[in-house]
Amino acid sequence: MPTSRVLGYDAGMEPDIRRFASLADLSSAAAVAVAEVAKDAVHLRGRCSIVLSGGTTPKTLYHLLATAHRNDVNWARVHLFWGDERWVPADDPRSNVRMAREALIDHVHCPSEHVHPIPVHASSPDVAAREYARTLHTFFHAADARPDLVLLGMGRDGHTASLFPKSPALDEQRRWAVASFAPVEPRERVTLTMPSRNRARNVFLLVAGSDKQSAFAEATSGRADPHHCPVAMVQPADGALTWWVTPMP
Ligand code: 6PG
Numbered sequence: 001m002p003t004s005r006v007l008g009y010d011a012g013m014e015p016d017i018r019r020f021a022s023l024a025d026l027s028s029a030a031a032v033a034v035a036e037v038a039k040d041a042v043h044l045r046g047r048c049s050i051v052l053s054g055g056t057t058p059k060t061l062y063h064l065l066a067t068a069h070r071n072d073v074n075w076a077r078v079h080l081f082w083g084d085e086r087w088v089p090a091d092d093p094r095s096n097v098r099m100a101r102e103a104l105i106d107h108v109h110c111p112s113e114h115v116h117p118i119p120v121h122a123s124s125p126d127v128a129a130r131e132y133a134r135t136l137h138t139f140f141h142a143a144d145a146r147p148d149l150v151l152l153g154m155g156r157d158g159h160t161a162s163l164f165p166k167s168p169a170l171d172e173q174r175r176w177a178v179a180s181f182a183p184v185e186p187r188e189r190v191t192l193t194m195p196s197r198n199r200a201r202n203v204f205l206l207v208a209g210s211d212k213q214s215a216f217a218e219a220t221s222g223r224a225d226p227h228h229c230p231v232a233m234v235q236p237a238d239g240a241l242t243w244w245v246t247p248m249p
Contacts, residue, residue, distance in 0.1 A: 015220060017243040023208045026244050027060035030204060033242070034065060034149065035072035037202055041148040042077045048148045049139070051081045051192065053161070054096030055153040057206045062103035075110040081136065083152060083197070084161035084180075085118035087125050087188035094186055095120070118177075118190045125179035129190045133176040136196065146239075150200040154207050158215035158229035161197070162189035165228050170194065194233045201239045205231070213248035 020026035034050070041048035052058070065073065080100070088094050097117040105115060116135055122128035140146055152160050162180045163170055169180040172193040180189045197203065207216060215231065218224045220243070224232030234241060 015241045015243055017220065017245065019245055019247070021247065023057070023060055023246055026206065026208060026246055027064055028068075030061050030206065030244050031064040031069045032072075033204070034061070034151075035069050037149045038073045038078060041201075042074050045144075045148075047077045047079060048074075049079045049081065049146075051083045051147050051150040051197075051200070052096070052100050053083055053151040053153045053206065054085070054099065055155075057153045057208045058151055059099060059103050061151075061206065062100060066104045066107035070108055073108070075108040078110050079114045079116065079139065080105065080110060081116045081139075081147070082118050083150060084163075084189055084191040085120060085128075086162075086182075086186040087120065087128075087190065088186050090117065090120055120190075125188050125190050129175070129177045129179045132190060136176040136192075140199070146199040146201060147197075148201050150197050150203045152197070152203060152205045152231075152234065154205060154212060154215060154219070154231045156209065156211045156215055157183075158219060158224075158231050160205070160231040160234060162191035163194065163230045163233075165230060167230070170227060170230055170233065194230075197234060198236050199239075200236050203234055203236050203239065203241045205234065205241065205243045207243065207248075208246040210248055216243075216245065216248060 038048040085096050086094050090097050119128045119131050154160050167180055169178045172178050176196045177192050180191045181187050182189050218229045219232040226233040
C-alpha cells in the first residue's frame with residue numbers, strides 16, 4: 001500500500017513515534033508526509049480527505065502546506081473536514097475553522113464545496129453534531145470510503161480533539177460526531193467520535209509542548225486507562241498511527 005510505503009508502518013505494529021528538535025522541524029517533516037499521503041490518495045482514489053485538527057500546534061504545518069508545499073498537493077482534489085470545533089461563531093478568534101482558513105485554506109485552491117466545516121450556525125451543538133454526522137456519512141458511506149488522513153493534537157490531560165477525560169462522548173460507538181463539553185473555555189464543543197477517527201487510513205498525532213510528557217508516556221505505554229487518557233483510544237483499525245513529537249523533558 002502506498003501509505004505503508006510513506007509511513008513504513010503496518011496496522012497491528014507498535015505506533016511509529018517520530019521525534020524532532022523543534023516545532024519547525026516537526027512541521028516541515030509532517031508537511032512532506034501530508035503531501036505524500038495526498039498524492040497517493042489522489043492517485044489511487046481520485047480524491048483525498050483530510051480531517052484537520054484545532055489547537056495551536058498544527059498552525060505551522062498549515063502555513064507550510066500553504067507556502068513551501070503548496071504545489072505539492074493537488075488541492076482541487078482535496079476535501080477538508082474538522083475533527084472538532086469550539087461552539088463559537090466561525091469568525092471568532094477561538095474558532096478552529098478560522099485558524100485553518102487563515103493559515104491554509106485562504107492560500108490554496110481548494111474548491112469551497114470541498115471545505116466541510118462543522119456547522120456552528122446550527123441551533124445547538126447537538127443539532128450541529130447530527131448535521132455534521134450526516135455530512136460525514138454521506139461523504140464516507142461507500143465501503144472503502146474513509147478519511148485518508150486525520151490530524152490530531154493532544155492536551156496535557158490526554159484529551160484529543162474535544163474528547164476529554166471522563167467524557168461520556170468517549171463511549172459513543174455509533175455516531176460520527178457528538179456534542180461534548182470541555183473543562184476549559186469555550187466549554188461547548190462538537191467533536192468527531194473515536195470510531196470515526198479510527199476509520200482513518202492515516203492518523204498523525206502532533207504533540208509539542210514540554211507539559212505533555214506524562215500524557216504522552218501514558219498514551220504510548222500500552223496500559224493507559226482510556227477514560228483517563230483519551231488519546232490512547234486512537235488506534236486506527238486498519239490504518240497507520242504516527243506520533244510527531246518535540247522533546248519532552
Ligand atoms: C482544540 C483541539 C484540541 C487540541 C489540543 C492540543 O480544538 O482545542 O482540537 O484537542 O488539539 O488541545 O492543543 P495545542 O496544539 O494548542 O497544544
